[in-house]
Amino acid sequence: MSPKIGIIGAGKLGTALARMFAGSYENVAIINSRAPDSLKLQLQILLPGVQAMEVHELIKWADIIILATPLRQYQTLPLSEMAGKIVVDAMNYWSPVDGKIAEFEKYADSSSELIAQSIPGARIVKTLNTVAYSELEEHALPKGDEKRRAIALAGDDTDANALVAQLIDAIGFDAVTIGMLKNGTLLQPDTELFNVRVTADEMYAVLDRLQKV
Numbered sequence: 001m002s003p004k005i006g007i008i009g010a011g012k013l014g015t016a017l018a019r020m021f022a023g024s025y026e027n028v029a030i031i032n033s034r035a036p037d038s039l040k041l042q043l044q045i046l047l048p049g050v051q052a053m054e055v056h057e058l059i060k061w062a063d064i065i066i067l068a069t070p071l072r073q074y075q076t077l078p079l080s081e082m083a084g085k086i087v088v089d090a091m092n093y094w095s096p097v098d099g100k101i102a103e104f105e106k107y108a109d110s111s112s113e114l115i116a117q118s119i120p121g122a123r124i125v126k127t128l129n130t131v132a133y134s135e136l137e138e139h140a141l142p143k144g145d146e147k148r149r150a151i152a153l154a155g156d157d158t159d160a161n162a163l164v165a166q167l168i169d170a171i172g173f174d175a176v177t178i179g180m181l182k183n184g185t186l187l188q189p190d191t192e193l194f195n196v197r198v199t200a201d202e203m204y205a206v207l208d209r210l211q212k213v
């Protein structure tokens with residue numbers, strides 16, 4: 001059965017993802033920080049087939065929740081309600097954009113690991129944070145195309161990784177699983193795999209080289 005995908009954040013990234021997922025999946029919902037009604041025009045014009053919901057409803061309804069808010073905002077969400085869900089962390093901590101956030105400044109590991117600590121019981125997958133929203137539709141290609149761009153993902157739960165990999169494939173990219181959530185450090189801003197247009201083979205070559213360093 002088609003998974004229910006709930007996107008939290010209806011800005012540049014959330015809207016682009018909702019459009020793309022709606023092309024392959026029946027059940028896609030999105031929210032912003034306001035009432036569902038505030039998305040009426042956006043749904044009509046940009047996101048036909050996508051539903052707007054209230055945050056508690058969306059968390060309960062979704063099988064896969066995608067966090068696409070500015071990172072500073074995630075702690076305002078009802079995180080404890082996400083226990084048991086697959087949660088895709090598509091956010092970045094990037095101080096030039098977010099401003100300095102003390103706990104992320106002093107945390108040396110993957111920002112997604114810090115976020116995972118705030119959502120006990122959820123299966124966190126870090127991905128979709130490395131591609132500019134404007135490139136999602138532009139760079140999507142059918143499976144098997146030799147130029148198909150790769151998107152990396154990292155997570156501790158094998159089943160969650162596999163399901164999220166299917167989502168990435170469905171929207172036109174090759175999913176490359178790079179292992180545990182701690183490997184998400186390889187996908188953060190200012191790293192070699194951030195915001196680069198590479199195929200899966202090229203990505204594996206980069207990973208191979210990085211592991212030898």
Ligand SMILES: NC(=O)c1ccc[n+]([C@@H]2O[C@H](COP(=O)([O-])OP(=O)(O)OC[C@H]3O[C@@H](n4cnc5c(N)ncnc54)[C@H](OP(=O)(O)O)[C@@H]3O)[C@@H](O)[C@H]2O)c1
Pocket residue numbers: 008009010011012013014031032033034067068069070071073076077090091092093128129130131132133134
């Ligand atoms: N832009 C990109 O190309 C891109 C690519 C990869 C990753 N990312 C990451 O994706 C995240 C979002 O970036 P963006 O560029 O899409 O930001 P954006 O255009 O500023 O949109 C942010 C969205 O988050 C919503 N939001 C804020 N607080 C919320 C809350 N408590 N509950 C529900 N929704 C809330 C906002 O709602 P309101 O409209 O009601 O304020 C808005 O719809 C960032 O962490 C960024 O690093 C962005």
